[in-house]
Amino acid sequence: MFKFFKRKPKIEDELKENPNQPEKWLKLAEENERRAPEALKNALLYSNGELIEEVSKILRNLALYREIEPYLTEIEEKLGKDYSSFLKGLIEEYRGNFQKARNLYDVAKNSQNEKLSFLSNYHIANLYIKEGLYDLAYKALKEIEDKVPESYSFEYMVKKRELEEKLGIGGSKIIKSFKEGLKKTRDALGLSQLSGRNVDESLFEELEERLILADVGVKTTLELIDYLKKEAKRRKIKKSDELLELLKEKIKEMLRTCKGELNLNEKPSVILVLGVNGVGKTTTIGKLAKQLKDKEYSVVLAAADTFRAAAIEQLEVWAERAGVRIVKGQEGTDPAAVVYDAIQSIKAKGEDVLIVDTAGRLHNKERLMREIHKIKKVIGREFPGQPAEILLVLDANTGQNAISQAKAFKEITDVTGIALTKLDGTAKGGIVIAICNDLKVPIKFVGIGEKIEDLRKFDPEEFTEALFSE
């Protein structure tokens, strides 16, 4: 007997019979692209909005943004403005109108439907990421961290972790002491007081004033303000928070060009340290010696600032503190002779790093120039191509003066890196941006206190975040 084979009813027939099967409308949308827009609309309506996540995924996969538009009015009437705004947001995002999309998601993000609220914030965060506004993206993600649906949990976690990496937060990347160290500058800049304002001429003027007060320097300040004005116009930025985000990312971009590792590729590596008296040269040498020793380098100091006995003694104190050897001469000894002795000594003992302290009398430039050239010659004769690093120590408190000092030293010798001290004691931390932008010399270290551990490798993200974030 032939069993009568009942043809499996087509989805359409089943839905004709009973349209209230939202999952089936989804399936129809996936199988029949021509009917997909109407099917997605029905899936959404018959599920009373619960299938918004699945509907938006199919909409995105099939790029049916134009085709869904005719159904938005009915969706708004039956489900509400939050749903139609979210879908319009998807359409604008697809078209690359990020600002418009964000405004539409803003309407949907407070929806009663937790999933719709999550999706709207998630899309807002993604748009901020696309525009490089990482802090705002992170804030948007943080707002929804307890609303993440299972289907998004991995993707959400990865995105959040990536942002934490970019922003250098979480973990101990922005160390407390560093943030404290920059408190005076952060307070002086007072950028958080500019939050929630409209973007207008008075805001730009106030921002300009604060940047100059923090010693960013007129040239760099005007460059930054000019950039912000152009970008605010191009991106149609209305709120100060987005503008400040842009400023932060621009400063990071600027400072990244000044990031540099200490050059220790040779053995031994000779580091020549320059700087006028009082900037913190000896202290910085002590801190650096300790840091390198902690990294298993064997370090020797050469007291080639023989002009004053006090300088020799002071270096001895720091050598003691850091637990490293020191080679010195008598007060008044030829500095190059001290360096020669130090070189013979480390050649005999096979140490890794020689840090040479030099005199800091810039007022007698001719003499200083002769001294430094002679020292460099002795070093170069013994170790061709060295010194490996010529580190100029500048005092952040001296503000724009530090720049003229740096320019003077650059006339005497090439400078391969800067150590900027006393950032903790100054409200003029903006000098870091000015030095970077004016001198184009890598900033290798910043000093943030008198203690031996108060020397940080310069990290543009860490520095900028510490300037901006409370």
Ligand SMILES: Nc1nc2c(ncn2[C@@H]2O[C@H](COP(=O)(O)OP(=O)(O)OP(=O)(O)O)[C@@H](O)[C@H]2O)c(=O)[nH]1
């Ligand atoms: N707050 C603070 N003080 C610092 C920092 N670096 C150095 N100092 C202080 O600045 C003063 C001068 O430091 P020195 O290392 O003696 O400066 P120098 O360049 O060697 O000066 P001379 O010894 O005269 O050659 C000292 O009191 C240091 O403790 C820093 O990063 N923060």
